[in-house]
Each structure stands twice: as C-alpha cells, then as structure tokens.
Amino acid sequence: MPSRRQRLAEILDRSGAQAFLAQSRPNQLYFLDHPDPSTVISRGSAPAILFSADRTVIFPGIWIANACRDMLPNCEVIPCELGDPSPMDQLDAYLRKAGLKKIVSDHLSPQIAGTEVVVDDVGAVLRRCKDERDLAFMREAARISDLGMSTAFKTVRPGLTTLEVVAEGTAAMLRAGAEYAVMNPAVGIGTYYLDSGEDPRRVIKEGDMLFIDMAAYVHGYLGDMTRAVIVGEGNAQQRELLATVHQAYRAASQAMVPGAEGRKIYQGVVDCYAAKGWAKYFVHHLSHGLGLGGDRPGINRESGDVLQAGDALSCEPGLYVPGLGGARVENMIYVSAKGPEELTKCPIVPQLGF
Amino acid sequence: MPSRRQRLAEILDRSGAQAFLAQSRPNQLYFLDHPDPSTVISRGSAPAILFSADRTVIFPGIWIANACRDMLPNCEVIPCELGDPSPMDQLDAYLRKAGLKKIVSDHLSPQIAGTEVVVDDVGAVLRRCKDERDLAFMREAARISDLGMSTAFKTVRPGLTTLEVVAEGTAAMLRAGAEYAVMNPAVGIGTYYLDSGEDPRRVIKEGDMLFIDMAAYVHGYLGDMTRAVIVGEGNAQQRELLATVHQAYRAASQAMVPGAEGRKIYQGVVDCYAAKGWAKYFVHHLSHGLGLGGDRPGINRESGDVLQAGDALSCEPGLYVPGLGGARVENMIYVSAKGPEELTKCPIVPQLGF
Numbered sequence: 001m002p003s004r005r006q007r008l009a010e011i012l013d014r015s016g017a018q019a020f021l022a023q024s025r026p027n028q029l030y031f032l033d034h035p036d037p038s039t040v041i042s043r044g045s046a047p048a049i050l051f052s053a054d055r056t057v058i059f060p061g062i063w064i065a066n067a068c069r070d071m072l073p074n075c076e077v078i079p080c081e082l083g084d085p086s087p088m089d090q091l092d093a094y095l096r097k098a099g100l101k102k103i104v105s106d107h108l109s110p111q112i113a114g115t116e117v118v119v120d121d122v123g124a125v126l127r128r129c130k131d132e133r134d135l136a137f138m139r140e141a142a143r144i145s146d147l148g149m150s151t152a153f154k155t156v157r158p159g160l161t162t163l164e165v166v167a168e169g170t171a172a173m174l175r176a177g178a179e180y181a182v183m184n185p186a187v188g189i190g191t192y193y194l195d196s197g198e199d200p201r202r203v204i205k206e207g208d209m210l211f212i213d214m215a216a217y218v219h220g221y222l223g224d225m226t227r228a229v230i231v232g233e234g235n236a237q238q239r240e241l242l243a244t245v246h247q248a249y250r251a252a253s254q255a256m257v258p259g260a261e262g263r264k265i266y267q268g269v270v271d272c273y274a275a276k277g278w279a280k281y282f283v284h285h286l287s288h289g290l291g292l293g294g295d296r297p298g299i300n301r302e303s304g305d306v307l308q309a310g311d312a313l314s315c316e317p318g319l320y321v322p323g324l325g326g327a328r329v330e331n332m333i334y335v336s337a338k339g340p341e342e343l344t345k346c347p348i349v350p351q352l353g354f
Numbered sequence: 355m356p357s358r359r360q361r362l363a364e365i366l367d368r369s370g371a372q373a374f375l376a377q378s379r380p381n382q383l384y385f386l387d388h389p390d391p392s393t394v395i396s397r398g399s400a401p402a403i404l405f406s407a408d409r410t411v412i413f414p415g416i417w418i419a420n421a422c423r424d425m426l427p428n429c430e431v432i433p434c435e436l437g438d439p440s441p442m443d444q445l446d447a448y449l450r451k452a453g454l455k456k457i458v459s460d461h462l463s464p465q466i467a468g469t470e471v472v473v474d475d476v477g478a479v480l481r482r483c484k485d486e487r488d489l490a491f492m493r494e495a496a497r498i499s500d501l502g503m504s505t506a507f508k509t510v511r512p513g514l515t516t517l518e519v520v521a522e523g524t525a526a527m528l529r530a531g532a533e534y535a536v537m538n539p540a541v542g543i544g545t546y547y548l549d550s551g552e553d554p555r556r557v558i559k560e561g562d563m564l565f566i567d568m569a570a571y572v573h574g575y576l577g578d579m580t581r582a583v584i585v586g587e588g589n590a591q592q593r594e595l596l597a598t599v600h601q602a603y604r605a606a607s608q609a610m611v612p613g614a615e616g617r618k619i620y621q622g623v624v625d626c627y628a629a630k631g632w633a634k635y636f637v638h639h640l641s642h643g644l645g646l647g648g649d650r651p652g653i654n655r656e657s658g659d660v661l662q663a664g665d666a667l668s669c670e671p672g673l674y675v676p677g678l679g680g681a682r683v684e685n686m687i688y689v690s691a692k693g694p695e696e697l698t699k700c701p702i703v704p705q706l707g708f
Contacts, residue, residue: 174521199396
C-alpha cells in the first residue's frame with residue numbers, strides 16, 4: 001500500500017488542491033511524520049496542521065508548541081507563546097501569504113481571499129482501510145482491553161460494588177500502557193437500565209446479570225469491548241438470554257466479510273432476537289468503526305455501510321429484558337480479504353473470581 | 355436557605371414563566387426530587403426535564419426510561435420504548451397540549467405556537483451559591499480526590515512510568531466510590547509541555563519535575579486538584595520554581611473572600627511570577643467554578659467574577675519554565691462568609707514513595 005502521505009497527495013492532486021488542513025485529532029495523528037504521534041499530541045489536538053505534498057506546517061496551541069518543535073523535526077512549527085496571535089490567526093496570515101489556489105479542509109475554515117477552501121474529510125476516507133501501523137496499534141489496544149476486562153471479571157463476586165471491580169480492570173490497563181482507560185459497568189435484574197440509570201456504587205448480588213463496557217486509548221487508537229455474565233447460576237430465562245446474545249454475536253461477526261451489507265447483518269440480529277420475542281429490546285447500533293476516532297464503517301438500525309476488506313469495526317449485539325437483566329457482547333473485528341478476524345482475543349465467557 | 359425548587363419557582367414567577375426546561379445534566383441533577391439523582395441519571399442526561407412549581411415531567415431516552423420510572427416516583431415519566439416518538443418530539447407534543455404561556459429554557463428549544471420560550475440558564479445562576487447538599491457532596495468529592503492524589507504520589511519513584519503511578523491513584527478513587535476518575539500526569543525537564551506533548555508512558559527520572567492533575571465525579575460533583583513535586587533534590591532553580599508556585603497559591607487562595615475581584619487575584623499571581631522574571635510562563639486560567647458542571651465564578655487572564663459568599667472554585671496557579679520543568683498546585687476552595695475554606699485537605703507538598 002502506498003504511504004499515508006502518498007495517498008493523501010494523490011487525492012489532493014485529483015481534486016487540484018495543494019494542501020489538506022487537518023483540525024481533527026484523528027487526521028493529525030494519522031498523517032504526522034512520527035513513529036507515534038500520540039506521544040507528541042498526547043491529549044486534545046493542535047488547532048490546525050497543514051499537510052501538503054512536501055511539507056507539514058503545524059499551528060500549535062501554547063500547550064504543545066514546544067513539544068511539537070522538539071519532537072517533530074521534519075515539520076515547520078509556528079511558535080506560540082503567551083501574547084502571540086492565536087494559532088488560527090497565524091494560520092489565516094500564513095494562508096494569505098502562501099497564495100494556494102485550493103485547499104481541502106476537514107472542518108469549516110475562515111475565508112481566504114484567492115484560496116478556494118473545500119470542506120471534505122478526505123482523512124476519514126483514507127483512514128477507513130487499515131494499514132500495517134493501524135493494525136499493530138489496534139492489536140495492542142485490543143490486547144490491553146482484553147487484559148483490563150479479564151482482570152475486572154476475575155474480581156467479580158457478590159458483595160463487591162461494581163466500582164471496586166472496574167477499579168482493578170482500569171488500573172490494569174493503565175499499568176499496561178493505555179494513555180486513557182474507563183470501564184462502564186451495568187448490573188441489575190428486573191430492568192433494562194443499560195448504560196444509565198444504574199448506580200455504579202451498587203453492590204453485586206447473586207443472580208444479577210452484569211455487563212461491563214469499556215474504552216481505552218492506546219497510541220491514540222480505541223480499545224473497546226464488552227462482556228456479560230450471570231453472577232451465580234441465574235434462572236433458565238437469564239441463561240437463555242445470555243446464550244441468545246452469544247448466538248447473535250457469533251452469527252453477526254461471522255457475517256462481517258468484504259461485500260457484506262451492514263443492514264442485512266443488523267437484520268440478522270433482529271431476527272435472532274425476534275425468534276424469542278425479544279426484538280424490541282435490541283435498542284442500539286450493532287457496530288461503529290474503529291481506529292483513531294470518527295471511523296467508518298458503521299451499522300445501526302437506520303443504515304449500514306457495505307463492508308470492505310481493510311475495515312475495522314465493533315460487533316456488539318445487546319439485549320436488555322425487563323425482569324431478567326441486560327447482556328451485551330462486544331469484540332473488535334478486522335475485516336480481512338479472507339474474512340473477519342477478531343482482534344479481541346479473550347473468551348466470550350469471562351472467568352469470575354468466585 | 356429556601357429549597358432549590360422554591361428558589362426556582364420564585365425566579366420563574368418573577369419573569370412570568372410557568373416552567374423551566376432543563377436539558378443540561380447539571381440542572382437536571384440539581385432540581386430533581388431525589389436524595390442522589392446521580393444514581394438515576396448516572397451518565398449523560400435525559401433529553402429534557404420540565405420543572406414547574408408543582409410537578410416534574412421527564413422525557414427520558416430509551417436508555418433511562420425504566421430507571422426514571424422506577425426510581426423517581428414523584429415525577430411524571432414519559433414512557434420511551436423502541437419505536438416510540440423521540441423524547442424531543444414527545445416534549446413538543448406535550449408543550450403544545452399544555453398551553454403554557456411562557457417557559458424558560460437552558461438551551462435553544464423548538465418553537466411552540468402560543469408559548470414564549472426564553473433561553474436563560476437560571477439553573478446555573480441558582481447553582482452558584484452552594485447549599486448544604488452541594489457542600490456535603492463536594493466535601494466527599496474533595497476527600498476522594500485527596501485519597502487518589504496521595505495514593506498516586508506515594509507510588510512515585512524513578513524507574514516507574516507516570517501511567518503506573520496514576521493507575522494506583524485512579525483505582526483508589528474508584529474503590530472509594532467515584533463514579534468516574536481520570537488522572538493526567540505531566541513530567542519532564544527542559545520543556546513546558548504542560549498537559550499535552552508528553553508521553554504518559556515516559557519513565558520518571560531523578561531530577562524530573564512532575565505534576566499530576568485529575569478529575570473525578572462523585573455524586574455528580576467534580577473533584578479536582580493538582581500536586582507538583584521535584585523527583586529527588588532537583589537544582590536550586592527548580593526548588594525556587596516550586597516554592598514560587600506554592601507562594602502564589604497561598605496568596606491567591608487567601609484572597610478568595612466575598613467581594614474580592616477576580617482580576618485582582620489573577621494579577622497578584624502574575625506579579626508574584628513577574629518578580630522572578632517568569633510572568634510569561636503562567637499561561638492559563640487561575641480558577642473555574644466547582645459543582646455539578648459549567649459553574650461560576652471563573653478567573654482567567656481576560657476576566658474575573660467578583661466573588662460572593664457561597665461560591666466554590668478552583669485555585670490553580672501554574673508555572674512551566676523551559677529548561678526547568680512545570681509545576682501547578684490546585685485546591686478546591688469554598689468561599690464562606692468568613693473567608694476561604696480549602697475543601698482539599700491533603701498537604702501542598704505530597705509525600706513520595708521513595
């Protein structure tokens with residue numbers, strides 16, 4: 001595959017543009033010439049970075065001006081100290097001088113006399129097909145997520161709060177090198193409170209259905225997975241609910257091959273739940289894209305992209321039945337030319353600590 | 355002090371309005387009739403809640419409809435299941451039927467024929483003066499923050515990454531009951547990279563200046579503090595830098611009395627740093643409000659509120675000197691009629707683990 005910057009240059013060439021103005025963090029991390037840009041722009045983003053075929057010009061905030069200067073030797077870094085014009089004003093002045101005929105921008109931009117500004121997130125388009133570096137960092141994000149999730153579930157036992165459980169999982173991910181990690185637990189019976197409406201200080205009880213979702217960032221890449229269990233034996237209906245979610249996950253993830261239509265995969269999950277009379281309790285999306293953020297493809301009730309080789313997306317059917325509880329399973333899937341590969345490796349049924 | 359709802363009713367009365375439409379989470383948590391609304395709306399917010407003198411009508415998303423129904427018996431909860439009209443459409447229909455002459459809204463709202471909608475965040479105004487419940491929850495948020503910060507610093511020693519350090523502090527806060535907790539470390543010498551531009555996987559070295567900021571939510575209330583240290587002895591200039599930040603913190607926090615002008619307190623910090631030739635390295639705000647979110651008063655370079663008894667705000671001077679390192683101290687301050695009270699209790703100089 002040609003390099004990221006080569007592919008960007010080709011797109012710009014085709015549309016007669018001389019530069020790409022990136023204001024979104026995912027695009028900045030994607031195109032910066034550095035082995036791990038998340039170590040430079042470690043939080044937030046630079047107000048603007050201008051990528052052209054042969055140069056990179058960074059307009060950093062005061063917070064990261066020195067870091068960019070010291071750690072990005074191949075870029076032109078506009079100085080920013082207290083009292084200097086704002087980065088966006090400096091960008092404006094720079095563009096007026098540069099006299100570019102046309103630039104493509106991932107966000108709305110100020111009007112520059114003599115320069116045509118086209119708003120088009122070509123970065124998001126290029127980022128969709130994962131390259132070697134994407135995959136290496138995503139595997140690491142999945143590995144750290146696996147570690148956090150298994151650590152959390154090994155801690156689960158009646159009498160602990162869900163916060164005590166996610167404390168262990170969160171710490172494990174930070175120790176392993178995630179630059180950010182949060183875990184969202186949901187526990188209960190008799191409701192389908194889902195992500196909200198649950199006090200995380202609530203004490204886990206025998207017979208609860210418990211699921212934990214999470215988000216971690218590793219080298220700027222999202223790690224994301226969900227596991228669900230019954231605490232103890234549960235009743236027959238709860239066991240059927242959990243088994244049905246597992247079944248829906250397996251069918252949906254196996255259907256994630258190049259050329260598959262997202263809306264058909266979604267309908268497969270709906271049909272699986274409808275067979276038990278539970279279709280109305282599958283209330284959310286099935287998939288969001290994975291990568292540096294704002295990624296395609298996505299699959300939800302209203303729409304679904306057609307999958308392509310090189311895609312990466314979540315697969316997360318969930319079912320939240322009043323009177324029984326909620327369950328969701330989520331793995332990270334890479335759509336290779338040969339078919340779906342689970343980047344998430346830990347078993348679908350996590351081991352509990354009692 | 356009259357109750358929150360009484361004070362709201364008075365404001366509405368004065369402006370001839372019959373209800374307050376709250377879409378922001380802080381306002382929803384503030385006015386809901388429940389001993390701890392953060393256990394019901396535990397993440398995110400309801401799309402809309404309508405507060406009038408004698409009733410509360412909630413338009414929840416599908417995620418929290420059942421939780422609101424079960425846990426808020428004194429409210430009218432509009433059902434929301436898969437296939438129902440959206441909460442905002444239901445609100446629209448409700449308002450059309452209700453025939454209210456005038457409502458006040460904290461966000462832009464759809465136009466309702468026959469109803470005047472005034473956008474005015476009266477919730478934020480009422481929330482500024484802290485009541486007993488605010489203070490109880492804020493003290494708890496400060497206590498848990500203290501615990502997390504001291505735990506993190508007790509872990510600091512050369513050879514560990516900053517992520518290994520914040521893992522311990524974060525876990526301590528979650529175990530203690532914070533519903534959300536993150537810590538942002540910054541370590542380095544020779545830069546003032548501040549919050550960004552630092553790889554959190556970086557290994558701590560003897561002679562580093564290290565500071566850790568954090569954010570925790572406890573019963574919906576922000577816990578927020580920062581501590582700074584030199585790892586080991588450091589050099590004379592580093593010690594002077596840290597002592598200067600401590601001095602600026604003490605003077606600024608002691609000046610936080612009712613009637614004090616924020617811009618004068620800010621200027622005091624600038625003057626303190628200017629005496630050492632470091633004024634240009636104090637690049638951020640001094641204070642933001644504390645509470646449920648989006649709180650006043652604030653103090654920054656451009657503006658500063660006049661402080662009032664009942665205010666709660668951060669006090670966080672910081673100084674980031676190229677070649678030496680960065681330091682910031684931040685405590686949570688309550689402005690009582692008698693003067694400033696530090697809600698943050700742990701010592702300004704944290705104990706290290708070596």
